[in-house]
Amino acid sequence: MKQVYFWMTLLTLGVPAFGQTLDHVVDGELSGLVVAYKELHAHPELSRHEDQTSARLAEALRQAGYKVTEHVGKYPDGSQADGVVAILENGPGPRLLIRTDLDALPVVEETGLSYSSRVKSTNASGQEVGVMHACGHDVHVTTMIGTARALAATRAQWHGTLMLIGQPAEETVEGAKAMLADGLYERFGKPDMAIALHDTNTHAAGTVGIVSGPTLAGVTSIDVTLRGQGGHGSAPQLGKDPVVMAGEFIVQLQTIVSRQEDPRDPAVVTIGDIHGGAKRNVIPNEVKMELTTRAFSDRAMSVIIEGVRRTAQGVALAAGVAEDRQPIVTILENESAPATYNDPALAARVKAALAKALGAKNVFDDAPIMASEDFGLFGLEGHKIPAVIFWLGAMDPQKFAAAQAEGKLLPGLHTSKFEPLPEPTLRTGVIAMSSVATALLQR
Numbered sequence: 001m002k003q004v005y006f007w008m009t010l011l012t013l014g015v016p017a018f019g020q021t022l023d024h025v026v027d028g029e030l031s032g033l034v035v036a037y038k039e040l041h042a043h044p045e046l047s048r049h050e051d052q053t054s055a056r057l058a059e060a061l062r063q064a065g066y067k068v069t070e071h072v073g074k075y076p077d078g079s080q081a082d083g084v085v086a087i088l089e090n091g092p093g094p095r096l097l098i099r100t101d102l103d104a105l106p107v108v109e110e111t112g113l114s115y116s117s118r119v120k121s122t123n124a125s126g127q128e129v130g131v132m133h134a135c136g137h138d139v140h141v142t143t144m145i146g147t148a149r150a151l152a153a154t155r156a157q158w159h160g161t162l163m164l165i166g167q168p169a170e171e172t173v174e175g176a177k178a179m180l181a182d183g184l185y186e187r188f189g190k191p192d193m194a195i196a197l198h199d200t201n202t203h204a205a206g207t208v209g210i211v212s213g214p215t216l217a218g219v220t221s222i223d224v225t226l227r228g229q230g231g232h233g234s235a236p237q238l239g240k241d242p243v244v245m246a247g248e249f250i251v252q253l254q255t256i257v258s259r260q261e262d263p264r265d266p267a268v269v270t271i272g273d274i275h276g277g278a279k280r281n282v283i284p285n286e287v288k289m290e291l292t293t294r295a296f297s298d299r300a301m302s303v304i305i306e307g308v309r310r311t312a313q314g315v316a317l318a319a320g321v322a323e324d325r326q327p328i329v330t331i332l333e334n335e336s337a338p339a340t341y342n343d344p345a346l347a348a349r350v351k352a353a354l355a356k357a358l359g360a361k362n363v364f365d366d367a368p369i370m371a372s373e374d375f376g377l378f379g380l381e382g383h384k385i386p387a388v389i390f391w392l393g394a395m396d397p398q399k400f401a402a403a404q405a406e407g408k409l410l411p412g413l414h415t416s417k418f419e420p421l422p423e424p425t426l427r428t429g430v431i432a433m434s435s436v437a438t439a440l441l442q443r
């Protein structure tokens with residue numbers, strides 16, 4: 001059943017004023033953006049179900065004077081994605097892609113905020129789940145609306161073409177692929193550069209962080225089924241116990257990173273889901289596991305993938321499993337994405353623009369993290385289009401400092417208590433992204 005949402009504010013922001021300074025524009029827009037943010041926050045939608053969020057973003061970008069196309073993107077099963085593309089042409093100059101993601105997570109919100117999400121939905125397996133913008137993609141959408149309006153109002157200061165992207169299904173790393181597969185660059189033009197931001201609990205609102213080079217790890221999702229031969233729990237000698245094999249597999253798997261991978265090139269292997277058996281005295285036929293693996297280099301990723309295969313086969317061999325019951329190892333291409341690489345030359349330009357807009361002391365040099373993103377796909381194979389994603393501090397500065405004094409961080413991305421502080425976060429996001437765009441869009 002479809003819910004009807006009320007989005008009063010987004011529809012009453014009106015046409016952005018022309019010919020003002022950036023600070024002036026943001027001052028005038030901020031209160032409207034905060035209300036819009038709270039509405040988005042209260043109405044999150046899961047990956048591949050972003051119809052309301054994308055429609056509202058499209059409407060806001062249209063109001064800001066952009067040429068907007070909706071429903072851009074095709075998933076491998078042929079279904080349409082909720083991608084949004086908004087173009088603003090402003091004479092000759094570079095073509096800049098700016099991306100926001102749209103989707104939320106199956107998390108029950110526990111922030112206690114007045115604008116908390118109370119939304120429930122069903123996930124892909126039909127279970128009822130809470131829905132929350134626990135990754136702050138609502139901050140990204142609102143920042144994009146503010147940036148779109150600010151850049152429209154200050155268009156005397158830049159030249160070229162803005163290509164704003166509302167990308168669905170980031171959390172399942174399917175959305176960027178779906179938009180590219182639907183002819184994004186053939187239909188709307190190929191950008192010269194691509195930029196995105198992501199909010200974070202590792203910086204206070206008012207500050208940003210940036211990495212040069214490898215920034216976020218690549219992810220490969222792998223399903224492993226260890227097959228044995230079921231039987232009575234009292235007579236293991238008559239079967240092949242896949243539960244014992246799974247125990248060996250789980251422990252042995254950790255030696256891929258610790259003993260086979262080069263310690264100078266970080267990698268992670270995690271089994272997040274394991275299932276086997278139905279009753280204590282029955283040896284099951286098989287045990288199924290869902291793995292996530294992370295690495296920065298293709299080399300490290302292939303060491304891991306080969307290691308997973310070999311370990312599964314080795315465990316089965318040691319247990320004496322029959323030829324026709326060998327383990328099944330499946331790579332889920334659709335839930336995998338390459339590492340995100342911040343082009344060093346572009347990262348230097350972005351950093352300079354951020355320092356100029358926010359003050360150098362508010363721009364941090366960050367280290368890469370093992371989380372993953374599909375934004376890098378907009379740079380195409382081999383990083384043909386230089387791309388940069390930077391971190392937007394989102395925490396209440398006082399609470400952040402108090403936590404830091406105790407050597408702690410406030411609750412982070414994907415947790416039920418992740419709580420961006422709206423006003424200073426959005427203000428900094430809009431000023432940061434608009435300043436970066438203006439610096440890059442020069443003849």
Ligand SMILES: [Zn+2]
Pocket residue numbers: 135171413414
């Ligand atoms: Zn996320």
Ligand SMILES: [Zn+2]
Pocket residue numbers: 135136137170198
């Ligand atoms: Zn995210």
